[in-house]
Every structure is written in C-alpha cells, then in structure tokens.
Amino acid sequence: MHGDHSQQKNELQLPSPTAWPMVLALGIALVLTGMVTDGIVSILGGILAVAGMVGWFWQVLPHEAHEAVEVSTEEVRIVSSRTLAARLPIGPMHRKIIPVETFRIVTGIKGGIAGGIAMAVPAVIFSVLKYHSIWYAMNLLAAGGFISWAGASNAFLSEFHLRGLLAALVIHGLTSLLVGLLYGAMLPMFPKYPILTAGFMVPLLFTGILRSALGIVSPILNQRIDWFWFVISQIAFGLVCGFVVNLQAKVRTPQFQALPFSVRAGLHSDLDERKHGELTDSDDKDTPR
Amino acid sequence: MSTTAVIPNSPNERWELPSRGVVGMACLIVAEAAIFVIFVVAYVFYIGKSLNGPTPKDVLTLPIFTTICLLSSSLTVHAAVSALRQGKRNLCSLWLAATVLLGGIFLAGTAHEWYDLIYHDGLTIKTNLFGTTFYSLVGLHASHVLVGLIMLALALWFSLRGEMGREHSEKLEVLSLYWHFVDAVWVIVFTVVYVLGR
C-alpha cells in the first residue's frame, strides 16, 4: 500500500470524513416525513437533527477536523499524445489573431440616426400632400403600437397626439438604430456596388417583407399605408445610412474590396498573413505512416 | 497546500482570494432574500383585498421600541466583531450579550404584539388575507431572528468560557453578516407592513 520506490513522501491534510451531515439531513427529512405519516417520526427526526447539528458543530469548531493522507509522487512531464503531427514552424504570425477591435459600432449608430432623420422627410411630404397635415405618417406609425388607431378616421390621424408622437419616436428610433447597426455590420461584407445594395436593394427587400407580414398581421393597417411613398422613404434611409457608414468604413476603395470575406465580416484579423496552401500538409491524425 | 507556487509570467504577483465564509454567507443571504421577496410581494399584492375582518389600520401600531432594539443590535454585534479582532475577549462577550439581549427584546415584543392581535383583536392567520400575509411574513422574519439569536447565544457561551479567540474573528464576522441581513429585512418588513400597508 505504501510505495517504496517513490521519490518524495509527503502528507496532506484533508477534511476528515464524517456522518454528521447525513444524520442532520436524515433528521430534517424525517421531521417533514412525520407531517405526512405519524408524528412520532417527526420527533425521531427532531432528535436526529439536533444530534446532527451538534456533531457537525464539533467537527468544524473550534478547529476543523482533519485527517492526514499519504502522498507519494514522481516528477513526470506532461506531453501531448500526438507525437506524429507535423507542426508548422513558429513564425511571428502563425496564430490566427482574432481582431481586438472590429468595425466600430458607432458607425452603425450614426448611420441609423442619420438615416432615420432622412426618411422622415419623404414621410412628412407625403402626409402634407395627401392629408394636409404633417402628423399623419407619424400617427400611422404609432398605430403599430396602439392597435385601435389602425381603424381610426383620417381626421383623427391628422391631428397631433402626444401619445402618437412618443410611440412613433420609440418605434422609429429603435428600428432606425437597429437597421443602422445592421448596415454598419453588413456593408463591409458586401462592398461591391454599395449604392445599389444599400440604397435600393435592401430598402426594397425590407418593404417587401413588411408588406407581406403586415398583410397577415394587420390588413387594415396594410391598406392605409401608401406603399409608393413608403418605398421612397426607405430608399432615403438606405442612401443616407449607407453614405454615413461608408464615410467611416470606406468600403468603396479597391483595397477594401480586395480583402477576403472573413476579414471584411470581422471574423478574422487583417494581420494574419499565412497562406492557405500551407495548411494542407499537416495531418493531425497521429497515424503511423 | 504548497505555498511556493509561482504564477507563470507574473512571479511577483501576490495571489489573494476572498474569504470562503463571507462569500458563502453572501450567497445564503441572496437565497434567503429571494424567499423574503416573494412573501413581501404577496403582502403587497393583497393590500386592501381582504374581504372582511380587521384591517391594518385597525390593529397595527408602529413597533418603534422593538425596531430600535433590533437595529441597535446590529451596532452591538459589529462592535463585538471589532473587539474580537483586537483580541479583547471580555469586551466581545459584553457586546455579544448586549446583542442577544436586544434581539431577545425584539422577539418578546413581537410575541406580545401577536398575543394582543390574536386574543384581543381576533386576527389570526385564518381570518383574512391581511392575517395570512401578516403572520407569514412577520413570522418568517421572526424565525430567522430566532435562529440568529441561538447562534449568537452559542457564540456568547463560548466567548464567556474563554474559548473564542482572535482566530475565530472571521467566523464571528460571518455570523454578524447574517444578523445584519436579518435587520435589513426587518427594515423592509417594517416599511411595507407598518408604514405602506396602513
């Protein structure tokens, strides 16, 4: 049982085993069990619990009970079991460095705010032209929050309502911010023809999704939205937001467009210069050749 | 345990970790606080919803004296811990005795209040929603006070026998944390039951 061939003999102090915690646990359990069986069980449980508490107390105070455990050791090196893998030579850049910073979130936020302000302009123009009021589009947006407004009269929607302003601000602000963040993240991923993608394709896509969803969720609201003007305001958002994002990320330069997708998407750092061909030679399977 | 371990790349850094007892008691406090929160929520939810019977306004009076006793017991237990840290065992015993006394007065006061409520005002846990939530919340708190008092009395006993020394000051501090928690809960219960609820 005691190794004679060990190099060092040591003893360690470990907490000594004890049954008192179990006795206390049993005692508490029996106290509760007696509530659904017979009271005498609870009394027995109570006695055990007190005994357990006292016993446990003396195990810990005034000082913790310990027992000595024998240790015998030998120095051993920790090595990998994969001894046959061909490891690449260590160079300064041999590890994939995850970027510490990627594209700044502020870019997307700025883009979202700018786009949000920009798209209000066509919306207001539409309200004035069609309903002779600057508040109509705002109230229609607020109808996303106050469901009953979807069926309200034109006169009602043309008036100023504080609740409408607040609701529309919240919905518009949140959505512009979120879509702006999306632009900030995705514009560098698809930098070719940014005016087309950011300015036209994405707004049209967004409008299409919204129109089909709204057709199911709230057909009444769907009918009241003038989709032509809606598209105009979305395009306004897309152009302005894309422009602001591009100011920071500069996606239209040939240098940026030449970077691989994983770098543009922020997955890998642009400091990694290892060529892809070097990877194919290493076989980590550790099979004898 | 080896004390010669060196942290790679930072050989001069000292490796210090928080005390187990304090962290453990903090966890227990969080767990107990969660239980109390639910009883308080039930109390608040049912304010004014009793269908009959005595209302808080009818039967409750502010328990100012007992509250002062309980809250000052926090100060005395803190003093006891400080005294023990400095090795002043007799002073520690004195402060512990004061704590037990003040806590005992609180419990006696609560018992007296309950006696009056049950026998003079006819309010029991069965009477109405107010009775249900009042007795359960205050009772839960009182049971925690009782457990704390028993532990403090034990500590006083060992301190009087001279068996509690400077090396136990951390354990006493952990107990005092529990006592502070009990006092903090009382502040909340007092506010909700005796101030807001009336």
Next chain:
Amino acid sequence: MATQTPATEVLDLTVRKAPRRHWLEVLHDWVTTVDHKKIGLMYIGYSLIFLVVAGVEALLMRIQLAVPNNHFVSPQVFNGLFTMHGTTMVFFVGMPILFGFGNYLIPLMIGARDMAFPRLNAFSFWISAFGGLLLYFSYLGGSGLYGAGSAPDVGWFAYAPLTARVFSPGHSTDYWTLALLLSGIGTIGTALNIVATTICMRCPGMKMSRLPLLVWLYLVTSGLTFVAVGPLTAAQIMLMLDRYVGSHFFDTQAGGSAVLWMHFFWIFGHPEVYILVLPAFAFANEIIPVFSRKAIFGYPAMVAASVGIGFISLSVWAHHMFTVGLGPGANTFFTLATMIISVPTGIKIFNWLATLWGGKIHFTAAMMFAIGFLFQFLIAGLTGIMLSVAPFDWQLGNSYFVVAHFHYVLVGAILFMIFSAFYYWYPKITGRMLSERLGKWHFWLFLIGFHLTFDLMHVPGLLGMPRRIYTYEADRGWMIWNMLVSSGAAIQAVATLLFVFNMVWSYFKGAVAGADPWDAWTLEWSTTSPPPSYNFAKIPSVGSRRPLWDLKHPEDPDSDYEMEQSVPRKRSEESK
C-alpha cells in the same frame, strides 16, 4: 522564446493495490465521505437510478397513449404518472446529475483539492437524496400501492386551487411539497458551495478571465439557483400554510388568487429550466473545442452571453401564462423578453460553430452527441420562439406541441450533452475508456428514437391534442402519430440500456485510459485517472486558459497571447 511554465509536472504514484475491503467498510466510506468526487458520483448514480424510474413512468404513459381508448392504466394512475415523471426528471434526475458533474469537475478544473465547504456538500447530497426517497414513498404511504393512492397527481407544477385541501384530500400533494422543500435545501447548499469554491479556491494564476468556461457556466447556474429556488420554497410554504393552517394565499373564496401561485411557480420554473440547460452549455464549451482541436471561439463573448442569459431568464416567466389572461401589455412584454433571450443564446451557438469551423474534427462518441446537441438545441430554440408569440401560444399552449418543444430541449439538448459528458469524463472518473463501438451504436439508436418520438410529437400538438389527457378518441386522427411516438420511446429505451451496459462493461474490461486520453487542455487532465483523494499532489499554477497546452507546447504557449494589455505580449515584442 516563452518561459517554461512550472507546476503540474507532478503525478501521484501511490500504489493502488489495496487489499479487498469488507462491504460494510466500503459503505461506511461512502456514507461518511466529504470528498467532492465521491459526492459527485453519488449524485450521478442516484440520478441514473431515478432516470430509469422516471423513464419507466414515461414508457407506461406512452403505452397508454399508443392507441385510442386504451385502458392500460386508469386516469388516476395516469395523472400520477405524468406528475411523478415530470417532478422526478426535473428535480431528481436533471438537477442531481448536473450538480454531480459540477461537484466532481469544478475543484479539479480550478486546481483545488476540494470544494469550499466539504461537509455542506455531503449534507446537500443527502438531503436531496432523502427528498427523492420521500417523493417515492408516496406510492406506499396512505392508500398507496394497490389503493393506487398517494402519489402526487396534480402535475409537476401543482396549480392552485387543485392543490387546496378540499380538492386534493389526503397527503399526495404534501409529498410533492415536502420532497421538493428538501431537495431545494440541497440545491441551494450545492450552489453555495460552487460559488464559494469558484471565487475563493482557485489555484494561483487562475484569474476569473482564465477560468474554464465550464466553471463560469456553473457559476452563473448557481447564481440563478439562489434567485430561483427561493420563490419555489416560499410558494410551497404558502401552500402548506393554506392546506394545514387555513391561510388564504391561493384561496379564491377569501379573495386570494390562484394566478398568484402560477406567478410564483413560474418565477421559479423558468429560471429552473435555464439551471438545467446552462450546465449542458458548460459541457459543450469543454468538449467541442477538444474534439475540434481548436480553442473555443470568443471566450469573452461566451462569458458575457452566459451571464446575459442568466439575467434575462429571470424576466420571461409569464410566457407560461399567456392563456391566463394577463392583458396585452403583459403579453407583449413577455413575448419580447422571451425573444430577446435568443440573442445571447444565438451568440453561443455561433461561437460553437466558429470553434468547429477550420478545426480538425474527431468524431468520437462524445463529439457526435455534442454535434447532435448543437443542431437539436437550435431547433428546440426555434420552436420556443414560435411559442413565445402570445397568439401562437393561445393556439398551441397546453398541447403536445409544447411537450415536444420542451422535450426537445431536455432530451435533445440536455440529455445528449449529458451523454457526451459521460463519454468524455468517464475515463477520468474510472480510469477506463468507454467502448467507442458501443458508444456509436448508442448514439445512432438514440438519435433515431429521439427524432422519431419528438419530431413527430409536434404533429399531434398542431392537430389539437391537449396535454395530460389519459386517452383520446379514435376519430381525431392522432393515433398513427401517437403510435410512432411510442415506438420511438421504445428505441430510446433500448439505446439507454446499451449505454448502461457500456458503462458497466467498460468499468471492468475497458481500455486503460491514462491521465489524458483526449489530449485536452484543462487541469483535470493533469492528474491521474481516477484522481487521488487530494486531486493534486502539488497545487498547480497557471498562466493561461489552457494550462496543459502551455505545458505540452512550451515553444508556443497560450500565455504569450493572453490579452493582459490590449496587445498580446508576443507581438509587442516583435514590434520593438
């Protein structure tokens, strides 16, 4: 060049040829132990027994439901079966097995010799164990067994007012309440131990930013436990007071509110399911990198997402109560909160995928279960998001669609990861490898059975089959689906038996594992298999998140790349 990292080069060689001991001595050893490893194993063993019991309960239910108008069990027994199956699986299988693994692994992974409070550890195990025994004693107590009486039959969530004295006479509900009170004490004790151990017992150099992700996730789980189990305990105390002392917490006749019970229970109940799933994430965070031969992608984001999931899970409970009539404001809030929790969860899934991407994947049994977990958890999350939309839930709440959803998480995600953890850590615990061949049979059989049962179970739900019914009419069109679901259950049972056989057989005949069969990187692989009672002969000290990688590859250690400053040390040397 990197500096040599010291420590963890010392292996214990205490010769293990001990003489055969009398079985009483062994029993005494296990009853009095305060060693976290033995306690962890007792938790795991105990939960495996209850897994079989609750599994049998499930099989009985599936037999009853396989054909319409069946009379295999009576409605009363069926009510008892689904209550016991749910209660057992959540409280006496899920929680113990996950806390058992945590108990075993956490001190080993942080370089400690035991948990912070070893005796509290033992107490927590025993009180949970007695809780489970009390719950099953209900089959015998009162008018139990052939009177088929006393097992709780009020659903695992025990809604008021069904649980009131007048509607549930006898003690069946009390068994439920008391057993869970006991196990709740044990759970809080273990969680307390985990937090104290993680914060106060780390080996030198193991800063919080170098903790293995498993330990981080158990830390979040334990924090969630403190905040979640308290409400259950409080609600159960209220229930007992209602039943025995005549209080009116949930008594509508006196102005009380039965919905209040629902709120309190689900304030516990939803974080509870996160308490069950976060340890599954913990296992995935350790297993997937090792078998992709790549460090986990995005460690800080994983920590942040886990903490985020913990916090958000406290705010979504009423998505179990959409059909109660809380009003549009509340419904909207809980819909949005539930949807938002998918964001940090999605971050974790993407990070696991990014870990797999570009790695050299080894399809061991452990890894296969982990990949199954990844896809199945995704699908389960998606059906969860579907259910989070309140009007959708109005149609499908309380139907088999919900049952399919949560079993997809519990079995498809959590149980799969538990199997994976068994295959991964069994060598460390016993010193022997599990048979890979049997493991693959286990995986494929279980996969087929699982998908047969739980993919198809969505359909009866969509066709309108409610939960907790003991039988159904033949003209509903549900029969073929129920029959297939039941046959899938049988296949899963066979696969589980294979797994149990594998574990027993490999204990005696499996290949010797050695300290580090998977070429892994965390501290538990630096000590012998099984570890000695004191874990480490010499307390290690670490310089990075993968201390064993640093030791195995001293020319290229992780510690050169840890972000102590904003730029890794190595590159700052190069730029000089």
